[in-house]
Amino acid sequence: MNPLRTRRSALQAFGSATLLAASATVTSAAAAVADERTSSPSVLLDWYNTTAVTIAAAGAATQITNSRTWAVSWLAAARATRQVPPGVGRRDFQDAALASAVHDALVELIPSRARELDTVLGTTLDRIPDGPAKSKGAAAGAREARLVLASREGDGLDPASVNAPFTVPPAAPGVWQPTPPAYAPAVQYGNRLARPFLLDSPDQYRLPAPPAPDSARYRADLAEVRAYGAVNSTARTERQTETATFWFGSSLTLYTEPLRVAVARSQRSTPAQAALVALFHIAAVDTQIATSDTKYAYLRWRPVTAIRTGAIDPDPEWSPLHITPAHPDYPSGHNTYAGAAETVLTLSGPRTAPFELTSPTAPGVTRTYTAWSQLSQDNLDARVYSGIHTRSADEAGLVLGKRVAGHALHNAERLFDVR
Template sequence: MRGRACFLLLGMSILMFACGQKQEELPEFSNEDIQRLMAKVTEVMVHDVTNPPLAARFFAYINLSGYEVMVQHDATLSSMAGVLNEFPEITKPEVEGHSPSLAAILAMMETAQKIQPSGSMIQAYEQQFLDSCKQLGYAEEVITQSKNYAQEISKQVLAYVKSDHYREISNYPKYTPLEGKGYWYPTPPAYFAAVEPHFNTVRPLTMDSASQFKPAPPVAFSEDKNSPYFQMLMEVYEEGKSLPQEHRRIASFWDCNPFAMENNGHLMVGLKKISPGAHWMGITSIACEKAQKSFPESVKLHTVVAVGLMDAFISCWDEKYRSNRIRPETAIRKYIDPTWEPLLQTPPFPEYTSGHSTISGASAYILTYYFGDGFSYTDDVEVSYGIPARDFTSFMSAAKEAAVSRLYGGIHYRDANENGTAQGLKVGEWVIRTIEKEDIQSLAKAE
């Protein structure tokens, strides 16, 4: 059991409250409360089949809401005003008698309810959470004032959300796959339409533009069996034909495909899976718990990782719809073996660069900056989804495994994984330089 959850009614705490504990001595919240909330937010995303870039956008704004509450009560933290692109000065609410940490959690819940399609699912969770807080000794007035404070902060963050241009995407013409050899085309079994083809028009949080970290061009498509491209294609094909058990486990561990479908007779059933960003948010919680980070520190770390996730997805999606490269599954079936199937289902968007590789590189860089290069941990983020835990010696080793898992799974070529990781590392470094205002030399240890 990690940390101290608000839902756990500790016998000692109850005894202290029964003896007349003062309100100001009530227990503060911990990293586990953030972890539980992120898990609930992820549950809603799974329910809504939220696509990976959009999930990262949700995580960023939800965590920013809690962070800006803590900024106003912790002198060690600095507002993101003037740091993130166009982020405004957040006015401190004139609300007395609130709990800062409770207000931070409630601000995250408030924003989650407003921006997630099924945000109403958070309302029931919030009521359960507040009921447990009452049992822990929080007075009704403190809870009410904390919620009032949270709503005022969330309202200001939501105004920032509305200005990021995501809503304008719905006005763009429907995306049509490009004609010609070597271009992406929808893949089986569901043949989903392209996901978020205009995500590069969303305002980045730290980057100058979506194309700031444009990667090296992909290996050029070719039907020539002696070409570099065809050699990469054969690598995916041969790997998939005789997949070692350990490679199979690695591919499944990092799958994180919310679009996975399964044929069941005449029906097609969706498989419940989290997004790549949700996986790295879970890793962040694990690291905060192991390092015994305080509640304010944990709020900050989750926020910075979420900022990195959003910018990494914007950067990656900018390249995906520029290079628009064909997926291995499509090319192998056309040029090598019409019956071939990848271990993992191919996600519905162009191949280059690998999204999971990009966001893993960014997240690993950020976490390495804060926790160090040799930080080992056990990743049990998806145990509840039937995925066994794995041990890692560092965040960078995890990012490298996440990248190569896409080759093992048959959904990416090698250059998309390697160049995607490099792209993500640059995004992660930029996020740290922007938020921490560190010079580049101090970050060399994370390379």
């Protein structure tokens, strides 16, 4: 089965579970902006914002753990809002169910924010008229939160498990070694031991081996990083330096706003919007698991190690623009995340009305995007300009992310139809 499915087939698979019921089109640019300005308060967007703030304030140090928190909370919300009991108001039921589901999951996963979450829940429920719709919705949300939390117990995505100890192999050409300046121990090794949401196994989409260290492709990759990724590069332009710095931060943080844009501009139902949020993060978790599987299967050294100690014109003084993360080069995790994100966001169409994006690692810089693939392309280039990845690792990352996300979309019913 080819996981790189067309948008139409992905929507059909989704639609069979009523997750993308109604129109799959997005509003026009003018209509989207008008809708965001004039619509009544959106409980879904309120809780989207609350989730983002909660994780930013007190989330885990490991990105995949925070992706899991998003996935669990919004999977519960999508399931809770899907079936409205007869004889109750649909919107009131769904608003209460969504708020209750996300609240209860977040309180369990980030208990230090319970007081703030209780306040938001109280505000949401106060806006919903008392009655069966409200009470049944809140009960449905609480029930689904319990069920989803129980289903993910012991999945190996807690910070301690994610950063399970890794024994570094002896130094050899092409083999990963801790990198300067800190020479820190490897991280994210435990991802490949975790239980995915929808993948059959972490190695299901393991990539083929990277280019050999003595191959022409690898020589070209290394020459590009050497020239464009050096801290004192004269080849890299100001715009390219900005791209590297803009996309150097957490993928989870950088993609929070694009996903919100896709949700806010959608004409879909509440269950379908909640499902979009859930599947984005389910795909992100599975992609990070698959990424670590390939990284630690091949243990490809980072450019700084290859340039300083390798056989191709070694330069012991070379340093990258940005500090190299403590895990192997192939594939690029930023690009696997980008590939998965692009695949899920494209359910709303490959393009969208212009939206602005900022980055915590590039204060004062604002970029405008009109296509989800533009985010991927900037990610791909950024890791080369940062001096921390080869282009082969970046391109392979996009492929892996798209494959894993395609698998998640095709198999979504396995999660959303459970009762």
